[in-house]
Amino acid sequence: MADRNKKELFPKREERVPYGGGKPVRTSGKKEKKGKEKKPRRVSAANKGGGKRLSPKQTLILAAAVVVLVVLFVCFRKNGVEVFVADQSMGILKDTSITDTKLKETLEAQLAESVGTAVQINETITVEKIHIGGDKKSQVCTMEYLLPQLRNAVTYKVQASVIFVDGGAVTPLATQTEAEQVLEQLKEPYLPQDETSNAEISFVETVEIQSQFVDSEEILSVEEALNVLTGTTPVTQTYTVQTGDGLAKIAAEYDMTTEELLAANEGMTVSTPIYVGQVLNVIVDEPMVSVKSVETQVLTTVEKKTYEYQQDNTKPSSYQKVIQQGKDGQKKSTIQITRINGFITEEKEVSKEVITEAVPEIIVRGTL
Structure with missing residues (x-):
């Protein structure tokens, strides 16, 4: 009896409640193995997507391909630039950022500093990206070494102030100041x-100064430029014979001999008569640039009195009497005088103002 009550006090294993209360925990009745909890197995991306792992052979091929690509990159990548003047190689730089424009600007700036004016390089400078390897390595240099080599290899034009005459370039000078001089x-x-003169001085031709790049050997000094511009060329002009002219006088006026004047007029000899109004050919030395001066003068001149005659039929022909005394007047004239290279080519009255009217003198004459 006692044994049965003892059994009832202690329930079966599967009906026992864990310590701390709660619902009964059912067990399978099998002993569970003690130890660490088993972790779930990781699934690779390839297996997760259903793919297969690379075989050892495929892995080897892939690794070999990567090695080949690396070798090709190292052996053939552009790691430098080769500089050319026209077709001549001047050297190799390791700086791949260098461009032909940048190199030309640097070189022109150095040349401009040495000559004192802007320059323009004649030759074409090119830069080509290359792989530095093999015999190319011996041509590698620095920018400090390359620039002097380039200066010796190129020719250049310098900026000059050029005097143009009627649109044609005549004399290049080093500076604007020299050209103006x-x-x-x-x-x-x-x-x-005369300091009070109002003469306006200009050139007959269109003369202007323009900035232009020229070869440095072409630049002239001030004295050389003057010699060029004052140089003369013989040209044929015409002259109209005036009262009192003779062949010798006309020839001397144009710094010619009589023989040269006759030669310029076909068929004329020393015995050929000339007449007023006749047009003759004359030879003049015309400079490349002619100077024109236009001067305005204001002159006060006498306006001569005029004479008027009246007839008196009652008086003998020997009779003459002044019935109104004449008087000279005065006028102010504005005269414009044009000279070419110092010689007067035109003189004209551009305006006139009467100061005092002239009074005509009236004379009576007999007619019997």
Whole structure:
């Protein structure tokens, strides 16, 4: 009896409640193995997607391909630039950022600093990206070494101030100041000596200064430019014979001999008569640049009195009497005088103002 009550006090194993309360835990009745909890197996991306793992052979091929690509990159990548002047190689730089434009600008800036004016390189400078390997390695240099080599290999033009005459370039000078000095010296001999003169000095031709790149050997000094611009060329002009002219006088006026004047007029000899109004050919030395001066003068001149005659039929022909005394007047004339290289080519009255009217003198004459 006691044994049965003892069994009832202790329930069966499967009906026992764990310590701490709660629902009964059912067990399978089998002993569970003690130890660490088993972790779930990781699934690779390839297996997760249903793919297969690379075989050892495929892995080897892939690794070999990667090695080949690396070798090709190392052996053939562009790791430098070769610099050329025209077709001549000047050296190799390791800096792949260098361009032909940048190199040309640097070189022109150095040349400009040495000559004192802007320059323009004649040759074409090119830069080609290359792989530095093999015999190319011996040509590698620095920028400090390359630039002097380039300066010796190129030719260049310098910026000059060029005097143009009627659109044609004539004399290149080093600076604008020198070119302006030449033009002032051309005008100087024809400037009026009278400080009160209002003469305007200019050139007959269209003369201007333009900036242009020229070979440095072409640049002239101020004196050389003056010699070029004052140089003369013989040209044929015409002259109209005036009262009192003779062959010798006309020839001397144009710095010719009589023989040269006759040669310029076909068929004329020393015995050929000339007449007023006749047009003759004359030879003049015309400079490349002619200076024109236009001067305005205001003159006060006498306006001569005029004479008027009246007839008196009652008086003998020997009779003459002044019935109104005449008087000279005065006028103010504005005269414009044009000279070319110092010679008067035109003189005209551009305006007139009467100061005092002239009074005509009236004379009576007999007619019997």
